[in-house]
Amino acid sequence: MRFRLLIIVLLLFEVSSAQEKSSELILGNWKYIKTIDLRSTNEKSKYEDIPWDPIETDDRTGYPIRTFIENGEFTNYYTNDLTEQGKWEIQDSILILTHRISPKTVLSNKERSEKFVQKGAITKGSDGLIYQQPIEIKIKLLTKEKLELGNEKTYSIHEKIK
Structure with a gap:
């Protein structure tokens, strides 16, 4: 019984430690690089492509530069005139983003x-x-320099900006 309890305590500590490490690694500025789509033609045909009109960004990708701050806040930077803010957290290898609606809009x-x-x-x-x-x-992957968000078949790759 004591052995099981010890293992449970150690596992809980490891999970907590891994979450803290992820929360530290994600801090900083991240730039979108590309999207990987490994679905077969048959898998792709099951879904309708939605036309996408990208948002204007300074780097012309249509994706923001996302900054994760230590206090659990994030900023999406598109251009000097267009930014979004919100809260972020990581739970069980899931990035949870909650976008704030600007007080001006409200x-x-x-x-x-x-x-x-x-x-x-x-x-x-x-x-x-x-x-x-x-x-x-x-x-999917989080290192000091690389962030992959998505699943095994489709995911986006982001690199940390120094």
Whole structure:
């Protein structure tokens, strides 16, 4: 019985330690490099491609430079005029991003925002700010220099900017 308890305690410590390590490795600025799609033609035909009109970005990729900050905040930088903020956390190799709706947007659409909060489409955080529903993305790989988000068949590759 004591041996089982010791193993359980050690496993819990390892999981906690791995989560802390992931949370440390992800800190900093990450730039989108490319998307890998390893699905077969048959697998791809089961899904309809949605036309994508990329957001204008300084690096012309359509993807933001994402900065993860130690306090659990993140910023998506598209251009000087377009940034997004929110909260992030890692749980069981899942990156959870909760985008914050800018106070300016909430104030300009106050009635609509209140209606969406009541319906549960958006939430009011303990900080009094309004957030979209969380997005959960599987972390396939996380090292000091490389981040892969997605699954075994389709995933995006990001590199840390120094």
